[in-house]
Amino acid sequence: MKLSRAAESAKIAPGKTGNRISGNAKIRRTLMNIGKQVIMVILSIFMLLPLLWAFLTSIKPENLIYTYPPVFFTDKFTLSNYVYAFTTHKLPRYIINTMIVSLGATLLGTIFSTLAAFVFSRYKFKGKGFFEVLVICPMLIPGITNLIPLYSVYSKLGLLNTYWGLILLYIPGTISLSIIVMKNHFDSIPKALEEAAMIDGCNRINILWRVVIPLVAPGILAVSLISFVNLWNEFIISLIFTTKSEMRTLTISIYNLIGFSSVKYGVVNAVAFTSVLPVLIIFLIFRKQFISSILEGAIKG
């Protein structure tokens, strides 16, 4: 209801203020702004409250978790769920697994896509258009349809439950976006700089390494952070391609915790919060780069 009123006044206000700025219009505009703020605050609560509740659950002792009506705040906060997660649930092992595969795939993916984006931005060569379409198209077809043939091949080659197998599976999901974003960054650098370096006798690899790469460093940072966050959160691929418990990643370890009939929600939320913390910190620090890169990828793709 508030919404429609705000929208209505949004339509009326500018026309009237064009003629004369009356007190009435001013009040209307103020009301409209308050209406908009109210909507946005409600939306923000909807976005944040579930996570806040999950966090509160993770630091409550079991007898305060299973109560109705729910207890919101208490002076008996405890870390026992985290202790359980890190010892009995073997969380460190899952964190290390997730680190290895997501960092490995991010590193390789970023190198591959930076090289490819540099070529697409600077070279003219036969088949360029074809290769550009070839590297960007996979972004539009999400992976689940590919996983069955890949699983069949992986089980034959014995690549299930290996770090390398998972890293290679992870790279294709990230590089299309990275190439688009990196190409934009390369395109924004004036070519005169490279020409000058070339006249000074730099060879091409040196130009790339010493002149161009430092200039696109912010872009490299943005794409590697986005890849890392996506892969840290990845679920379906690692669910399918890891079957041994010592090879599982964080997301799978959470999923396995809710598979039992008696779910320990304190522990589930403790593990969940532990897994969210790094990506949340990265996102909050680099939110501008994040949001602008997502936008670039969606528009150019």
Next chain:
Amino acid sequence: MYHKKSVLPYILIAPAVLILILYSYLPLPYGIFLSVNRVTPGTGELKFSGFENYRMLFVDPYFWESLSTTLYYALISTVAMVFIGTIISLILNSKIKGTSTYMTIMFIPWVISDVVAGTTWTWLFNPDFGVLNYIFSPFGIKASDILNKPKYAIYAVVIVSVWKMLSYSTLLLLAGLQNVSNDLIEASKLDGCSGFATFRYITFPIFSPTVLVVTLLNLINCINQSGIILVLTDGGPLRSTETLALYLYKEAFTNFHLTNAASLSIVLAAMNMIIVAIYLYVSKKNRMVIS
């Protein structure tokens, strides 16, 4: 600037191109190959069977059920995301205070994993201790029924999907709105257009291609959504939330009917490609309009 004949560009793009060919392109023909074969019981060898898998798929009532669930879920979530996203982006575009803070807050669900989204909401919807039951009890609503009754469960999935992905649609729609130059709006006001007329004749025509693109992107995302559903409902209760992507996952990796699942994946891939084709057509036209 470098247009001498050289193999260097090919060497530099080779890693990216090779890995995409291996992992994104070759699986498709291999999937088609698997889908026209059947596993011989006992030996586990593949035997050519023509379109037998597809025939079985099309007489499988579960397939049609999942297909309609998929379309229903994709449609409802997409409409919800585009509608709410449009309203939010209009609000944010009117230069209110705190726009970037709101955007950051909205993106927080987007950066957390599907699994954590699933467990968080499962806990909120818990029938015995769930905080949602508590919040909605004064209204006489048992919130956990949304998740636990077959009739409503799909809406619980929609709510969680919107919660998780709304920011993405909003961001794209906001970018679309910012395409509309202020000069045009100022000019229309000088010509005596009312606020509504400005929206109807200036903003909307420039904005609508973005709406279409966001709609198609959301459809693609929803059709392939499996993580949230797997954690939140596992397809239940009574298969009421089992979409094609989830049915595919279960056929392949719970029941190990690999060749059946392969034919299913080809059908899903075909659905994707149709939407992608429309998307490419629309975004090409869109670009021509802008430039």
